[in-house]
Amino acid sequence: MVSNPMNVNEDAKSKLEGELKALEEQKATSEKKFKHKMAKVDNQLKTLNHELQILSIKLKEKDSEVKLNDLKIKELKKQVPNTKLKPLAIMVSETASVGSRKDARHNMSVDSKIDKE
Numbered sequence: 001m002v003s004n005p006m007n008v009n010e011d012a013k014s015k016l017e018g019e020l021k022a023l024e025e026q027k028a029t030s031e032k033k034f035k036h037k038m039a040k041v042d043n044q045l046k047t048l049n050h051e052l053q054i055l056s057i058k059l060k061e062k063d064s065e066v067k068l069n070d071l072k073i074k075e076l077k078k079q080v081p082n083t084k085l086k087p088l089a090i091m092v093s094e095t096a097s098v099g100s101r102k103d104a105r106h107n108m109s110v111d112s113k114i115d116k117e
Helices: 005-079 089-096 101-106
Strands: none
Touching: none
């Protein structure tokens, strides 16, 4: 018994059409999954960009605060009296003829708690 070549071609054709239909469905399913994943990634990207913008604004605010605090520190340093010692009484007494010990104590600006006689 020899089969009809038309039946073989028809059987092969219907088999191939079935495979083609299955592959097209698989392709559509895959595309749908990838589109869904792509939409998720796009949403994450938008969220991360928004967070980045917020953080960059906060960073600029903190930088401004640091600059302002630096300026405040400079101003406060200007207001703090100089704590260096004035010339010692010996040097003053030589140049200004100040010989008493009381006068020498008045020439010291840092330590004012010297025992007074």
